[in-house]
Amino acid sequence: MIRLSSLTKRFGEQTVLDGIDLSIEEGERVVVIGPSGTGKSTLLRCINFLDRPDHGSIKIGDLTVTAERANRRGILALRRRTAFVFQNYSLFANRTVRENITEGLIVVRGWPASKARERADEILRDIGLSDRAEAYPSALSGGQQQRVGIGRAMALDADLMLFDEPTSALDPEWVGEVLDLMRRVAETRQTMLIVTHEMQFAREIADRIVFMDAGHIVEMGSPAAIFDDPKDRRTKNFLRRVS
């Protein structure tokens, strides 16, 4: 359903993604782990052209966008099929919580304001933040802000949700509520590609673990295969360091 082929990204002389091939089934939860500086964020960002890949293609359903031939229309179409949850929430500081959710629906999806508002209020109930609809992000805890970040992505009903270390900017006290919300998203069989350092959570939620190092997928498999029986020396070293 989703297929990344030969995805390659360079920053100057440095090859950050070196021909990534990855297929994701509909409803699958794939967790990417690996050392920092390895290209995990760049991989997610290339999928919706927040970073422009130099080579390779991205296929989501019947849409295929090839790096060398990507035009504005193709890029917008990819963005409509994906939703991104950022490490630092990336909420609009000058918009209320509700407006943060309606914005994408109105601007990217072209929904009328009234329909977007209904959808936002449904999402706010779902994420337990109805009473903060009129608040500005700065009045919320980190955990609440990230729940809005996830709610905003949920509202888009995208084919693929991308999570880039959604809990790593949070104080430890807020991590649990964000992981709980992600578990609930996973229960809806939403297709998810998640970068996280929360290994216990990864083991529990993932259908498949992808271990990346230095711009390559080194190995992938079930949580049991990767965590309990890693084959590659680099995977073993990484897991030894983080556990």
Ligand code: ADP
């Ligand atoms: P990870 O998410 O695995 O920590 P990143 O994808 O953020 O890794 O970064 C991979 C490499 O690409 C790093 O060496 C980083 O410094 C470099 N990099 C990332 N973004 C940029 C950028 N916009 N310009 C130049 N180099 C970048």
Ligand code: MG
């Ligand atoms: Mg990163």
